[in-house]
Amino acid sequence: MVTKLADLEVYLVGGAVRDQLLGRKVLEHDYMVVGASQQQMLDLGFQQVGKDFPVFLHPETKDEYALARTERKQGQGYTGFICYAEPDVTLEQDLIRRDLTVNAMAQAPNGDLIDPYHGQQDLDNRILRHVSPAFSEDPLRVLRVARFAARYHQYGFTIADDTLELMTNIATSGELKALSAERVWKEMERALTEPNPEVFIEVLRACGALKELWPELDKLWGIPNPVEHHPEICSGEHTMLVLKQAVKLSAEPKVRFAALCHDLGKGLTPEAKWPKHYGHELAGVKVIEQVAARLKVPNDYKLLAAKVSQFHLNVHRAFELKPSTVLKLLEQCEYQRKPELLANILLVCRADSLGRMGAEHNDYPQADYIAELANVGKQVIAKPFVEQGLQGKAIKEAMTAAKINVIAEKKAELLAKLS
Ligand SMILES: Nc1ccn([C@@H]2O[C@H](COP(=O)(O)OP(=O)(O)OP(=O)(O)O)[C@@H](O)[C@H]2O)c(=O)n1
Structure with a gap:
């Protein structure tokens, strides 16, 4: 009979055991309780938190304690589970319903x-x-x-062949479509924070899940680029190289997204026009909006992705842009209100430029150049024009002219240094 905390049959389970064996830092401790009832847990002072499953918080440590349970699927989708969590469920019965042997x-x-x-054994063999x-x-x-493949790629993990086969069966059965956008996005976002997010995309592609979940991205494999700028040719391969560069430049998942x-936008280029992609920048904005709506991507991710799509070629051509065009670009990137947005746009543009076969170690002076022009543009303020007696629209026009002037001066100075 369980009457005090010390009587509970408790095991550490899941990620904590795995990561401890891998020598990684353990951030979360999840426990499983065998042989206890929900009422006994409540009587011991645990607080029930799981709506669908019997999960409790420890009265002191607040760690998660779940009763051992079995689950059987009922119908399509995630909600259709029959959960059984009575005291007769064994440790082994609970462990067998889990996803991976290492978990x-x-x-x-x-x-x-x-x-x-x-x-x-699988952990030792990196499987x-x-x-x-x-x-x-x-x-x-x-x-x-x-x-997990994206996270543990650094330790040499690969996916067992029959697991990949099972994943392929799930993907081709159409069942991924039954997942809620929230669950899918949460996994994607977490994957983007891992050290090798390109492995996440490659695995999804290999099992056919990318085509189901993100067909606009999947489509890029097989779409060529001009070999003179892109020795890797394939747009999908290029995107993976850009992602790897983005990982080097920023830990922010939205930069990687x-x-x-x-x-x-290159997915929309008519085949007859390949390998050129005129207008793919603006075309891409619509595609990004469509992806963001379907996957319920947060607005700040969508905004950054859309701006990068729309302006990346302009940023690459920064040195050729007239001062008035630079100002327009800066304004469209909301450089005054959202300095972080412009900084991130420039990061992704750098990743795009270096994310080409053979260009990995190139310089990207365009980023600093645009950032410096933004800085001088920002310094133009309304006060002197107000003091001159200007009003309303006239102030705005005078400020624009002044910004173009300071940008032109700075441009000349920077280009002289660069040449
Ligand atoms: N769809 C899922 C979700 C979770 N689990 C099991 O529940 C445990 C805890 O899940 P979670 O906290 O999501 O994952 P962790 O393995 O702890 O991984 P992370 O380090 O990413 O938190 C996993 O180890 C796994 O045994 C599972 O089998 N299937």
Whole structure:
């Protein structure tokens, strides 16, 4: 009979066991409780937090404690689960419903590892492998595996062949379409923070999930670019190179998302026009809006991606732009109200330029050049024009003329230095 906390049969489970064995920092401790009822947990002072599952917060540590449970799928989609969490559910029964063997290990309080599905062996061999056919019960696991592959690529992990086959079956069955946009986006966003987000995209592509979830991106493979600017030719390959450069430049997932989106407009170029892509910048904005609406992408991600798509070629051509065009570009990038937006646009443009085969170590002086012109533009203020007695529209016109002047002066100075 469980009457005090010390009587509970408790195991550390999931990511904490995995990451501890990998020598990684453990941020979250999840525990499983075997042999207790929901009422006993409440009587011990645990606070129930799970709506769908019996998950509780420890009265003192606030760590998550879940009752051992089995789950069976009922119908399509995530909500259709029959969950059973009575005290007779065993540790092994709970572990077998989990996604990957490396996630299906438990550790007893005395340190013993309970590993009925050989997670440690897979961990040592650097393999992501599903535990059982129950893997398919939650299609989101296709994205989870791709995300773990992106995270653990640095340790040499690969996906077991039969797991990739299972993921392919899930993707081609159309079941990914039943996932809510919120769950899909959450996985994508997390994947974008990993050290190798390009692996996430490559895995999704390899199992056919990218085509289902993000066809506008999937389409870029096979669309050529002019070889003189893009020795890698393929737009999909180029996008992966840009993403890798973006990872080097910024930890911000929205910068990485914008890198993925910057050439989506190329998917709309009629084949007869290949390998050129006139107008893909503006065409891409519509595609990004469509992707953002479908995946419920946050507005700041959408805004950055759309601006990068629209203006990346202009930024690349920065030195050729007239001062008035530079000012227009800066204003369209909301350079005064949102300095971070312009800084991120310039980062992605740099990633785009360096994300071409053989260009990895090139310089990208356009970014500093635009940033410096923005700085001088910002310094023009309304006060002197107001003091001259100008009003309303006249102040705005005078300020614009003054901004163009200071930009022209700075442009001449910077170009003289660069030449
Ligand atoms: N769709 C899911 C979600 C979770 N789990 C299981 O629940 C555990 C905890 O899930 P979560 O906290 O999402 O993942 P972690 O493995 O802890 O990974 P992360 O480090 O990304 O938090 C996982 O280890 C896995 O055993 C699962 O099998 N299927």
